[in-house]
Amino acid sequence: MKNRGKLVACDTADWRLDRSGQRLRRAGASNVERHALSSERDPWVKRHAKSFDRVLVDAPCLGVGSWRRNPDAKWRATPNDLAELQIRQHDILSSAARLVKPGGRLAYVTCSLLREENEAQAERFLAETADFTLHSAGLAWTEAFGTPCPAGGDYLRLTPAQHGTDGFFVALFERKPLHRTRDQPMPRTAKTMIDRILILDFGSQVTQLIARRVRENGVYSEIHPYTMSAEAIRAFRAEGRHPLRRTGLGDPIDHAARTRYRVLHGRAGAGDLLWHADDVLQLGGGVRPSDTQEFGRATIDIVGDSPLFDGLWPKGSHAEVWMSHGDKINAIPPAFRVTATTGTAPYASIAAQRV
Numbered sequence: 001m002k003n004r005g006k007l008v009a010c011d012t013a014d015w016r017l018d019r020s021g022q023r024l025r026r027a028g029a030s031n032v033e034r035h036a037l038s039s040e041r042d043p044w045v046k047r048h049a050k051s052f053d054r055v056l057v058d059a060p061c062l063g064v065g066s067w068r069r070n071p072d073a074k075w076r077a078t079p080n081d082l083a084e085l086q087i088r089q090h091d092i093l094s095s096a097a098r099l100v101k102p103g104g105r106l107a108y109v110t111c112s113l114l115r116e117e118n119e120a121q122a123e124r125f126l127a128e129t130a131d132f133t134l135h136s137a138g139l140a141w142t143e144a145f146g147t148p149c150p151a152g153g154d155y156l157r158l159t160p161a162q163h164g165t166d167g168f169f170v171a172l173f174e175r176k177p178l179h180r181t182r183d184q185p186m187p188r189t190a191k192t193m194i195d196r197i198l199i200l201d202f203g204s205q206v207t208q209l210i211a212r213r214v215r216e217n218g219v220y221s222e223i224h225p226y227t228m229s230a231e232a233i234r235a236f237r238a239e240g241r242h243p244l245r246r247t248g249l250g251d252p253i254d255h256a257a258r259t260r261y262r263v264l265h266g267r268a269g270a271g272d273l274l275w276h277a278d279d280v281l282q283l284g285g286g287v288r289p290s291d292t293q294e295f296g297r298a299t300i301d302i303v304g305d306s307p308l309f310d311g312l313w314p315k316g317s318h319a320e321v322w323m324s325h326g327d328k329i330n331a332i333p334p335a336f337r338v339t340a341t342t343g344t345a346p347y348a349s350i351a352a353q354r355v
Helices: 012-026 043-047 079-097 119-128 137-145 206-216 230-238 256-264 277-282
Strands: 007-011 032-036 052-058 098-110 131-134 157-159 168-175 198-200 220-225 242-246 286-302 316-333 339-340 350-353
Touching: 007 012, 007 350, 032 316, 043 277, 079 098, 098 119, 119 131, 119 168, 137 157, 137 168, 168 198, 198 206, 206 220, 220 350, 277 286
Parallel strands: 007 032, 052 098, 198 220, 198 242
Antiparallel strands: 098 168, 131 168, 157 168, 286 316, 286 339, 339 350
16 A cells, blocks of 8 residues: 555454554554454444445464464364354454445455365355455456466465465455435536546545545546556546546645646646645645644535536535645635635635636
């Protein structure tokens, strides 16, 4: 993830979370929040239900897959241990599933070679959970690495004998996405609907959130890095589709990235657009560091009419949005007008018919 987005590491053992700090520093991971749970039914899980794109369950198990390194462990294991672990695995997997948002994925991982801890748990979960389907681990491997999966199709199974690794098992599940019924109105009018949106990611913390919100409103969106070639962007635009750009450049603004964006895009097309600090600078406006930074939920006041807000926020209304900025526009470019403000950002949204 290159320290973009947010990772949350949870465990019922404080000492394991404490020990993870050293590993995170060694890995250079700075976007990880650690949270201790009292049990798999901790209230925290309920409060964060359906809010994660990906959830990984590193389930407790007998550790059969690591016995080549710890041969004495097999003499300590008992049939009662296996029975107790199966109960815990089921409970943890069922609880973790609550965190997955519609369209998100859940990974169940063990270092076991036993069917009772692996395929049997996956099959039971699917039988009990109607809104999840099995996602092929082999397909996911190919999507991620571009090579054939070395071990398995529906599940990933690595063994010491075949692959020279510890024994591992991975099952992937996908939560079914939400579907609108035919009689549910779309939140935007057909006149202003866009069939597909390209989102260029400059490292914003909320890029995934924006993409999700766009999709929830019935519009397909694609996220690409800001290094996407000019040819690819032009091909996207040639199909009659329009890019919505998230910078995430922060303070001070990355001049090289800003220059590249200007080269790739040239100038914007007709219609109202939501602008960010580097756009304002390019078009002759002014930007300065803000005394009050906004990172998270904020309320905007809609003070001007805008096709961007048609069918969503009428003039004079208030809306809850997500802000992520440490600078402030103090002068808007010529020919622009204000369409939304916040308590700390007088030019939260500005618009012009053509730039």
